[in-house]
């Protein structure tokens with residue numbers, strides 16, 4: 422019954438092609454490019470993310486991360502993708518549909534990050550614009566939610582540009598950079614997408 426739909430991919434979810442970026446599941450071979458990108462983007466990313474564990478950029482932590490991604494995807498809890506620039510195949514960032522809720526919700530939370538050197542080049546708009554149809558058409562979700570700190574102008578602009586509507590304000594919503602911070606709540610619902618019926 423479509424209403425209570427869940428999905429199961431035999432292996433990894435399909436790659437997703439955007440205009441200038443391609444999205445695919447993270448692989449062990451991505452470690453050195455990923456760790457370099459995260460390290461060089463540390464000052465850019467940390468103010469807007471949960472506190473990084475001390476060993477976050479180590480190979481062991483990356484292996485655990487991949488195991489968690491695979492398990493979350495197998496159990497239909499979360500879908501994580503790395504974002505690659507199509508012109509040269511460079512890893513530029515990542516995004517995920519997490520906290521998938523089935524049953525009468527059919528919703529998930531969108532999260533994203535971009536390497537500092539690749540920011541403000543339209544890559545994340547492209548990636549978000551590509552993952553939303555995947556969420557609705559492939560995963561069968563009806564609602565994609567996102568939340569950001571009100572002072573995060575880049576994130577606010579990204580969401581509004583990608584057609585997310587501001588729905589509310591949640592006090593002390595998430596623990597970001599070591600502090601419980603208020604967030605703006607945004608969502609896109611399936612009915613916002615003209616090309617997806619049902």
Ligand SMILES: CC(C)(COP(=O)(O)OP(=O)(O)OC[C@H]1O[C@@H](n2cnc3c(N)ncnc32)[C@H](O)[C@@H]1OP(=O)(O)O)[C@@H](O)C(=O)NCCC(=O)NCCS
Nearest residue numbers: 469533534535540541542543544545546569575576578579
């Ligand atoms: C938010 C983030 C993912 C946006 O990625 P991006 O690839 O730079 O986004 P885009 O280039 O697609 O830009 C999207 C829009 O935001 C605008 N924008 C991006 N960075 C901006 C900034 N620092 N100030 C103002 N506007 C900004 C862009 O100009 C664009 O709007 P426009 O087309 O109307 O000009 C990236 O800035 C980032 O990773 N920030 C740090 C971590 C973070 O905030 N994570 C999300 C937590 S909710």
